[in-house]
Ligand SMILES: Nc1nc2c(ncn2[C@@H]2O[C@H](COP(=O)(O)OP(=O)(O)O)[C@@H](O)[C@H]2O)c(=O)[nH]1
């Protein structure tokens with residue numbers, strides 16, 4: 286059973302002790318601080334969760350984050366996949382350091398919807414409230430939450446709660462529905478054991494649905510698990526939809542074999558990477574730029590991983606500026622193009638920059654290269670698949686291409702590309718390949734005018750087409766009219782194997798054979814007398830000017846045609862023909878007649894019946 290109402294995930298943000306957890310408890314009736322240590326210290330340490338039905342009926346999963354600067358990494362694991370944020374500011378204290386830091390993170394992760402809960406209004410007078418309200422409004426300026434509604438609240442006195450949920454309903458009504466691209470991913474934020482059930486993991490599901498019974502992989506560990514059960518908002522469901530908080534009961538992994546930062550995804554669907562290309566924006570108030578070579582901490586989804594930044598242009602990206610970087614990750618990390626991330630300086634701990642991944646399987650790039658940046662720009666503008674395809678001048682399988690970009694089969698249809706069987710080439714590369722094949726064949730024909738064409742394998746090695754792609758490429762090159770197949774060889778469509786060898790040996794060979802057409806000299810003798818090379822003989826055979834009946838017997842075209850006509854005529858007259866009868870009519874010796882009839886048997890013109898031949 287899935288909810289009949291739209292769903293959403295909302296998180297808190299704000300300075301410690303400003304009333305985030307108390308507000309969630311007041312809204313849901315459940316204290317989100319679940320750890321014993323949190324209860325003892327009266328402070329949120331890790332993420333807390335709850336759920337709420339808004340006045341519109343919308344089901345909202347809630348993520349309560351810690352405000353303390355020391356637990357910012359837990360906060361970062363909580364903000365992925367949010368539809369909206371409740372920024373909590375205590376009216377008595379106003380904007381404090383983590384108010385700003387959380388706001389920066391929300392801004393870098395492009396969470397565009399939110400409301401401000403101005404809490405503890407029971408502690409201040411109206412005049413002060415006005416002051417704080419304008420202070421908050423100006424803090425929001427130039428962030429993704431600019432202009433967000435500021436709702437005065439007292440959780441203790443339960444004032445303003447209805448206004449807050451109504452405001453939340455209003456911003457969520459404007460949010461686009463979560464995309465379902467059929468590639469579910471669940472970045473895990475919690476893993477625990479439930480007695481009687483086994484291992485349970487939770488997270489915010491994105492990009493696709495999960496179903497009970499499905500086989501999944503824990504990325505990047507590679508462990509394969511099965512979905513035993515699914516829950517949303519404490520209710521069992523058969524299918525969980527993207528854009529909701531989900532608890533997954535998994536079979537096949539112990540609690541210690543999955544942890545925050547891992548991602549659940551269908552087996553083989555989500556690659557892990559150690560290198561990504563990304564567009565980054567450095568915080569406007571950052572005290573330092575993002576320097577080339579900087580050792581940073583990357584937060585994406587629920588994972589935190591060390592990263593070294595290669596600045597692709599210039600030596601640094603200044604505060605407030607944007608640029609392209611390649612990030613080298615400390616260990617394999619599940620990531621997809623378009624995912625958002627935050628970069629922090631590990632020590633002293635501070636937020637530096639954030640952005641989106643453009644390419645999660647990039648090559649190493651030369652720095653200061655305009656072509657690299659242009660390709661990244663096109664990717665960022667949405668041409669992900671086309672740019673990915675450009676990486677493979679020698680072609681790529683469609684399956685590998687789709688997997689690398691987490692794209693669906695349908696997306697491949699719109700590509701500017703040549704597809705043949707399982708393989709695909711960007712149009713520009715396909716053209717270049719055709720030109721290369723053309724040039725190689727032209728050179729070859731010029732060097733070997735007597736040969737019908739080039740051996741396929743030779744074409745393959747000269748063009749550098751991967752062996753696995755060769756059959757598909759060859760078929761498409763023939764289909765495109767770049768070349769033709771001639772037996773086991775390939776040639777330009779315009780190529781005619783030349784006969785003239787310069788010394789007239791071809792003519793002399795024909796002459797030798799034609800002198801006594803039905804009783805020619807042995808082929809070896811004719812070759813020797815005419816001085817024809819093997820190539821000349823082969824060329825004559827190919828053209829049909831000489832018909833080879835056996836190793837040693839060859840007729841001219843004319844003699845062959847006459848002999849066949851004679852056989853047909855004799856069979857028509859008396860039903861069959863024997864070697865002796867034909868020999869008498871042809872006035873030849875037994876050797877060429879036998880060779881002729883055996884050749885005709887092999888060509889399936891005649892069939893042997895006892896001593897005689899009949900027509901098939
Ligand atoms: N007077 C008053 N105190 C509040 C209100 N909301 C929270 N508090 C108190 O503020 C303290 C910190 O609250 P908490 O929810 O833990 O803050 P958090 O760190 O933002 O989660 C607690 O002692 C709460 O009882 C409120 O609306 N009015």
Ligand SMILES: [Mg+2]
Pocket residue numbers: 305306307328329350351352
């Ligand atoms: Mg708290």
